[in-house]
Amino acid sequence: MAQATSALERRYGDTQRTDRWWLEPLLVGSGLALFILYSTVSAVLGEHWAFETERHLYLSPFFEPLIHPGWLPAWLSPAAFILWAPLGFRTTCYYYRRAYYRAYFLSPPACAVREPASSYKGESVFPLVLQNAHRWFMYVAVLFVPVLWIGAVKSYHLPGEGFGIGLGSLMLTINAFLLMMFTIGCHALRHWVAGGLNQFSRSPFRRLRRRVWEVFTIANEHHKLWAWTSLIFVGVTDLYIHLVATGVITDPHTWSGPI
Numbered sequence: 001m002a003q004a005t006s007a008l009e010r011r012y013g014d015t016q017r018t019d020r021w022w023l024e025p026l027l028v029g030s031g032l033a034l035f036i037l038y039s040t041v042s043a044v045l046g047e048h049w050a051f052e053t054e055r056h057l058y059l060s061p062f063f064e065p066l067i068h069p070g071w072l073p074a075w076l077s078p079a080a081f082i083l084w085a086p087l088g089f090r091t092t093c094y095y096y097r098r099a100y101y102r103a104y105f106l107s108p109p110a111c112a113v114r115e116p117a118s119s120y121k122g123e124s125v126f127p128l129v130l131q132n133a134h135r136w137f138m139y140v141a142v143l144f145v146p147v148l149w150i151g152a153v154k155s156y157h158l159p160g161e162g163f164g165i166g167l168g169s170l171m172l173t174i175n176a177f178l179l180m181m182f183t184i185g186c187h188a189l190r191h192w193v194a195g196g197l198n199q200f201s202r203s204p205f206r207r208l209r210r211r212v213w214e215v216f217t218i219a220n221e222h223h224k225l226w227a228w229t230s231l232i233f234v235g236v237t238d239l240y241i242h243l244v245a246t247g248v249i250t251d252p253h254t255w256s257g258p259i
């Protein structure tokens with residue numbers, strides 16, 4: 001009888017939960033798959049790689065910073081030079097790991113739901129040990145924050161016409177803000193600025209480190225929120241600039257003529 005009970009307990013998907021626990025992994029899995037599909041088509045396979053408007057006012061965040069030296073073959077998307085960094089940063093992010101382990105590997109499908117694995121080695125063996133590269137991706141990803149802010153600020157100035165504002169400028173600004181909040185809320189970055197300290201008072205830069213840690217903690221507390229809003233908005237911004245650049249829609253702005 002005892003053996004029968006333990007065999008039953010090990011059955012995959014067993015749970016006493018009565019709520020719709022499967023809904024979150026389903027939504028997360030669908031959302032991530034949609035973003036991966038869209039970003040791949042847009043950044044790598046799309047016919048117009050860098051979605052710049054006529055007078056180069058807006059550049060899609062998928063291509064910031066735009067790097068495409070003349071000696072490279074024309075078929076190679078400039079996104080290939082830069083997307084590995086934000087992609088690696090997000091893929092190894094602690095929140096995203098939890099999300100796609102559940103959504104794609106069902107390991108576990110949800111809290112208190114029986115998973116198929118009979119043993120657990122964590123991320124200490126290959127291939128999951130590679131997730132520890134997150135800190136290294138973080139060092140590169142932080143560089144994208146000022147780059148995106150510079151792109152956003154530049155979008156308020158049209159050469160020959162001066163300063164103005166367009167819907168695209170606002171979208172690039174919101175995109176830079178969301179990406180900044182996601183990045184500074186990173187657990188690894190927060191540890192980097194103030195980790196390894198038993199007492200702030202013993203650090204030579206105690207005031208600065210404490211202050212930065214406090215600010216980063218504000219973002220860190222809602223890391224999941226920033227992860228999703230920044231992911232969705234970067235895709236929406238790319239799509240918007242693509243539609244403006246190809247003439248499908250017109251950007252409302254304060255300058256005269258096309259942008």
Ligand code: FES
Binds near residue numbers: 093095096138183187
């Ligand atoms: S933990 Fe999510 S970005 Fe670092």
